Amino acid sequence: MSNAGAHYRPSTADLVHTVADFLAEIGPKLESGDRYTALVCTHILAMVEREIVGDPLEPLDEVALAAAIRAGHHDADWHTTFDAILKRTISRVALVKPDHLTVKHRNQ
Amino acid sequence: MAPLPATHSDFADTLRAAVRRRWGNAADVENVELATLGGSNRTILFDVVHAAQRARFVSREETFEGAEKPFLATDAQFRAMVLTHEHGLPVPKPVFEYDAEDRMGPGFVTEFAQGSALPRRLIADTSHHPAVLQQLAASLAKLHAVDPRSFAFLSTLAESGDPIATMRARIDSLGEAHPALELGLRWLELHAPPPRPQVVVHGDFRIGNLMVAEGKLTALLDWECCHLASPAEDLGWFCTRSWRFGRTSHHAGGIATRAELLDSYRNAGGAGITESEIRWWEIFGLIRWAMFNILQGYGHVRGRRSPAYAACGRNVALMEYDLLMTLAGDYE
Numbered sequence: 001m002s003n004a005g006a007h008y009r010p011s012t013a014d015l016v017h018t019v020a021d022f023l024a025e026i027g028p029k030l031e032s033g034d035r036y037t038a039l040v041c042t043h044i045l046a047m048v049e050r051e052i053v054g055d056p057l058e059p060l061d062e063v064a065l066a067a068a069i070r071a072g073h074h075d076a077d078w079h080t081t082f083d084a085i086l087k088r089t090i091s092r093v094a095l096v097k098p099d100h101l102t103v104k105h106r107n108q
Numbered sequence: 109m110a111p112l113p114a115t116h117s118d119f120a121d122t123l124r125a126a127v128r129r130r131w132g133n134a135a136d137v138e139n140v141e142l143a144t145l146g147g148s149n150r151t152i153l154f155d156v157v158h159a160a161q162r163a164r165f166v167s168r169e170e171t172f173e174g175a176e177k178p179f180l181a182t183d184a185q186f187r188a189m190v191l192t193h194e195h196g197l198p199v200p201k202p203v204f205e206y207d208a209e210d211r212m213g214p215g216f217v218t219e220f221a222q223g224s225a226l227p228r229r230l231i232a233d234t235s236h237h238p239a240v241l242q243q244l245a246a247s248l249a250k251l252h253a254v255d256p257r258s259f260a261f262l263s264t265l266a267e268s269g270d271p272i273a274t275m276r277a278r279i280d281s282l283g284e285a286h287p288a289l290e291l292g293l294r295w296l297e298l299h300a301p302p303p304r305p306q307v308v309v310h311g312d313f314r315i316g317n318l319m320v321a322e323g324k325l326t327a328l329l330d331w332e333c334c335h336l337a338s339p340a341e342d343l344g345w346f347c348t349r350s351w352r353f354g355r356t357s358h359h360a361g362g363i364a365t366r367a368e369l370l371d372s373y374r375n376a377g378g379a380g381i382t383e384s385e386i387r388w389w390e391i392f393g394l395i396r397w398a399m400f401n402i403l404q405g406y407g408h409v410r411g412r413r414s415p416a417y418a419a420c421g422r423n424v425a426l427m428e429y430d431l432l433m434t435l436a437g438d439y440e
Contacts, residue, residue: 044422066285069291070290082436085432086432
């Protein structure tokens with residue numbers, strides 16, 4: 001017996017998954033415009049599910065970072081800055097659409 | 109094609125009245141269809157039946173409002189289409205603009221161009237790629253040869269100014285920081301090619317905005333991004349990775365290589381543009397495509413809501429990834 005979280009079963013991710021499954025089932029039966037929107041909704045729910053299950057992004061002041069890059073303050077440490085931003089971008093893509101990543105960046 | 113939303117009958121009645129004001133009460137409107145709800149315009153197809161003749165037309169209405177919009181107002185779009193049509197470019201023939209009495213809001217009507225603009229269909233039909241490439245390169249060379257003084261009304265657009273400064277201002281106006289895009293913009297600033305004299309550019313020249321029928325380029329669509337810029341901008345946008353539809357080794361829209369596009373363009377009388385110059389504009393293009401997606405996400409949270417626009421906001425990460433991979437030299 002286990003009551004792991006504050007909520008009864010199913011988990012939040014499972015609830016989202018359940019709706020996504022239903023959408024995937026009815027999507028093909030819809031008219032072309034709605035069929036496309038149903039696909040988009042399935043994509044959105046899959047993203048939300050990955051977000052619930054995965055680790056949150058590290059806190060980072062992106063406003064300050066963006067301004068510093070624009071001002072040229074990271075020209076001298078370009079590669080370090082680039083690598084850090086790439087890493088963060090990979091984390092975002094892994095949530096939004098993991099198969100968009102090239103093989104070497106999957107499951108990082 | 110989707111049926112029109114709830115306002116269908118109202119819309120058809122209003123459209124019929126607009127048509128009758130110009131062609132008389134014997135004219136009727138039939139087969140009204142919503143083609144797409146695009147990023148900035150609503151496109152509606154309809155037939156006008158008049159004296160036993162039937163012809164298909166296209167109505168374009170502005171749907172994006174607000175100071176942040178980077179799209180040409182419909183009156184300027186209409187004017188650009190009239191002028192390019194007069195110059196013999198393949199443009200759907202402009203017919204009339206809506207005015208206040210039409211109660212349609214800003215927009216216009218053009219003739220319907222035959223063919224398909226569907227990217228997947230065009231990409232799959234490889235036998236027609238050489239012919240399509242040659243025609244689109246020739247159209248682009250012809251557009252870029254038009255005297256920009258006759259398009260002076262475009263000169264005050266932000267997009268006709270410095271591209272990096274304008275892009276930064278666009279992104280700033282959307283109130284979300286994007287360090288990856290800033291890296292791209294800084295790289296562009298440090299690696300800018302020598303400036304070229306400004307020409308009239310289409311501004312959204314890519315697969316998806318080209319109407320093709322049996323290997324013949326019948327129309328260049330979507331003039332809402334027309335402005336004055338380096339001719340390399342149109343070529344670079346055409347090659348931007350997001351517009352290769354999965355055929356990434358065919359840089360030019362998934363139908364040819366970058367070098368083949370540049371050769372065709374030069375053979376058609378276009379300027380001698382280098383591959384490195386095109387690549388600079390491809391980097392710009394990835395940032396620009398990201399900005400358009402930020403814009404849709406921004407519009408969504410401000411009330412222009414749809415699942416697709418909501419997804420656009422998060423999909424920006426995909427363009428940022430492509431941008432960084434291209435800057436790193438991992439993507440070609």
